[in-house]
Amino acid sequence: MQQNKLFVTFSPHERDDLKTDKIMLYVVYALIPAMGVSIYYFGFYAIRTYLLTIIFTLFFEAAFQKISKRKITLHDNSALVTAILLAMNLPPSSPWWLILVGSFIAIIVGKQVFGGLGQNPFNPALVARVFLLISWPAQMTNWIKPVPITQKFMIDAVSVATPLGQSKTEVLTYGKIVSSEIANVSNLFLGNVGGSLGEISAIAIILGGLFLLYKRIISWHIPVSFIVAFLVIVVPYWLFTPEKTLNPVIHLFSGGLMLGAFFMATDMVTSPVTKKGQIIFGIGCGILTAVIRLFGGYPEGVSFAILIMNAFVPLIDYYLRPKSFGEVTSA
């Protein structure tokens, strides 16, 4: 028997199979239905946007790591997840330079300057989205009309409004909603509406979210507390002033709410580590989203809400230390 070559490590000597790269890959799988729907409705525009974001994002990640002489970690798939989420937060018709700047902001400013994977306080895709939204509001709200790929691959970019955008404009202009039919729930559900690539189909996002819940990549705490808190504010407001805001069901399935609740707020790196913390985080996201949508100047508030709550995560983590087993409260 050979000697002296024994491998000595701390216990435990066996590990769970699930590694970081696989967790990230599961997130990618979960995004496939939503990607499919966006490609179905936006054809060439969607494919182009996904491809460009993936190429730019992976390039920036590798280039930064190369220049700063760190290990290149494309294999952990986290940049891929950021790429797809960023693409889903962009309008289908985004020009290439917008995608380039967005990818740069997401990877370099949103992630690498903090030390890379796991070190960033804010969700990189949302940092990029908000940066672009503030810098290029016109390009970032240029929505095109969805046309099924079965009818036309290279669709003509006919501009449309999103339900949230239109209702916000009407409320700001006339003090109330004037159009009788702004949105159709089944269209919102299936994805036949204008909007960012990833927010058009609620059903596809929910399917992906359920897959992540089933695989135990995420837990129910953030999505459920997010959605419930959101409804707790929106439902009474709508009941008392139905002319000033959309039906809560439309609210739920439009904008980035589902994408935010299942994929953005649940980003592990930028959300609390304890279940109690996650519920508080979700409630914060829900309330802020509702308040921004109902009382703010922007029609949509999910990105801002999540980013603001990201800032509170260290505080939540610190002050919500769970009680240790057998811990005596006061001696």
Add this chain to the structure above:
Amino acid sequence: MPYFGFKGGIHPKYNKEKTSGKQIEKFNLNVGDEVVIPLIQHIGAPAEAVVKKKETVKRGQLIGKSKGFVSSNIHSSVTGEVVNIENAPHPIMGSVPSVRIKVTEIDDDFVPIDEVSKFQDKVLAAGIVGLGGATFPSHVKLSPPKKIDYLIINGAECEPYLTCDHRLMVEKTAEILKGAKLIQSELEIEKLIIGIEKNKPDAISAFESLKGEYDFELIPLEVKYPQGGEKQLIKATVNRVVPEGKLPLEVGVIVHNVGTCLAVYEACEMRKPLLERVVTITGAVKEPKNLLVPIGVPVGKLIEACGGPLGNIKKIVMGGPMMGFALFNLDTPVMKGTSGIIVYRDTDLPDLSMNNCIRCGRCVEACPMGLVPAIMEQFSVNEMYERLSEWHVLNCIECGCCSYVCPSRRPLVGYFKTAKREIMNMMRQKKDAAK
């Protein structure tokens, strides 16, 4: 009583089927073989050697005498001649003073322990320590300063691979019960509870069949690691929470491993000292086995007794895969706390390449002690021991659940083990300075 369960924990692959059906075999030494018996095989002060070089010793003869209250006796496991008193490899302490004995005669008899009347003294004389792996001297545990109302026999054996307790429960059911009953009556404990994980149905039915003869309660436990952790077992069976930093007797409970009960029975009824134990040898060996091994046999010999390794050995673990220690050396002897030897080839080992923490919170969910490893790790890396102490790192039972589930392969429990040692040292220094 119902099963109350406990928070946290994990479900590792159990891999017990290799040995769970295999009857305990006796490991036989030959004349001329050597055993190395460490003088410290327990938590507490080392025993003092009471034999000299060239001296002839009988099987069962006292060779190391307990020094201090928290200490234990050591007996010779063979009949032979003391070759030397030297240092033997030890998985945690590097090397420890030990007695090397060359076998001169194969002997099944043993020198009985001294005739003493007090129960605790018999346990001490026989050198019994907790055989679950923690090796706390049993006579200390059996001298509780207050009234105990539950004696819990720990048959959880939640560590993957290990089946030594399982086999004992199937093959030595009555003896274990007799030992438990002895403890119960000596300490006047009201109730006897036996907890066995449900993945050992044959052990459960073995005990069930003796229900008529003995009065005890059997609680089948959900299979979950670390069910066999003392505090977890107490919570799961009698729903009591041991306060942090306190012993189970604080809540009126004493927990003993099944092997310890058997040893107590043999010491009291047969006057037999603790000189051998059952060890599961498994993993990458040709024929995995449960062997009854004399204390002091080098690990390498056991692997040979199991037909040798399957392929190239890369790692050898003494104990279970979750809490056991990787050995530096195949000459490391079997000790009282050695429940298993697990042999790994390169291909059996997990990929340990480390990534950044992604704060997934799996460790928080897995921790059976309600700690927050993900955040404590940062304090640990930055040596912020005061902070770690505030986050109750001393409550860590080192079960390894956090490291096991970590997708980024952070050596979390390793950090906490180191931190705990540092904090204990700091506390000791403070105490010394105050004197």
